[in-house]
Amino acid sequence: MNELAITAFDETALRALVVNEAALLDERRFDDWLALFAEDGRYWVPLLGRLQTDPHSHNSLAYEDKLLLQLRIERLKDPRAHSQHPRSHCQHVLQSPAVEAIAADTATLRTPFLYIEARGEQQLMLAGSYQHTLVRTAEGLRIRQKRVDLLEAGRALPAVQLFI
Template sequence: MTGVPSDPLLRETALCDFVAQEAALLDEGQYEQWLDLFTEDGRYWVPLLGRFQEDVHSHNSIAYEDRLLLQLRIQRLRDSRAHSQHPPSRCQHVLQISRVEDVDEQAGTAVLRTPFLYIEARGEEQLMLAGSYRHLLVRTPEGLRMQQKRVDLLGAERALPAVQLFI
């Protein structure tokens, strides 16, 4: 990335603030508002091989979900009969500073990489995962939106416990 983009939405501060706000929505359980941050063709992807997986078609993934599948997951989390949510799960995202990897002002896109720790708690159990996010953000009439959120977990290929919420 060279120079400062003239579009305020594509400036580093706005991009990093978007990533922080996205994590805050998840931590606050505001899943519907989080889903609204995705474009209509947006994808949430957790590759099985972490950062070594080039694309979704070359190998299995832990998760590869479009808006419909994300919406179904949110409905399941909200369902009072969901056994996995008695007691309810809570999460906390601890983010390092996002690094802007690319901005294409003409296309209205930006790519950010953000190292993270993810903690999920339910009852007396707690799970901690680490890795990095790769957000592909696009400028839309409504503001920035995620076209893809990729979650590269450290040790993703090992047996993982069930994650109830969104990493």
Template structure:
């Protein structure tokens, strides 16, 4: 995944979703830059920043690490039975690419299905990844998840959309 071009970046987004589907949360977290953020705006596309309005989630690496640790803890009540997920992605579209600066923005429409026991949840929306080139390879500086109908009451999502 060292190639910082359209094909390589689109493959990176697909690999990120695959790691979540496989429950490889530590490997998924390693894809984030040190200053990386995971953001699920409460107002979807209408919300332009995380500070002026509440969000469903706005987490830095430390908070993401805490969530990953909770998912791995055998005493986590919310994971009996364990949650599983499936990300169904449409093709990613590169909206901005600056090879010289090592930054790119991609948009990826998705369906997210999470199952736990007899319960199943399905959400739809679009991802907006801001990817950066680092000495360690491509990393996520921001993963923004714009959910369709994000402002409505949503059930608890146990994993990462």
């Protein structure tokens, strides 16, 4: 890694952003979560998991920009949203985020996770790893891309209501 680039990012702050991002989702603080994304930010869940190299050459479970994420959040907050009766809750269990790469303007971290989503009497558990690409902006660190590589991503999944 480039020594100059390493000093440009505080690795503790990078890891803290990833942990905070999961906590915001667990607390259903979706607007605060969305504010962590850069204006060009993307949320990507590849259908093929780590085997998929880009979101355009193959279908994805999700590939959303900030506008689409905002629309999903508005649906989750709508009291008439049938899928939220009863309301969904989630819990993220993270391993320690590992810094994979640091460049002059971006940093990439990988974080293995367990995700549990509960709604009524039902629970769904997914495992995989996150890859966060973070960028420094005038507002501070922001997420340029959150990639969610699910374990056995190609298998049939029930509907996931919240954000993995």
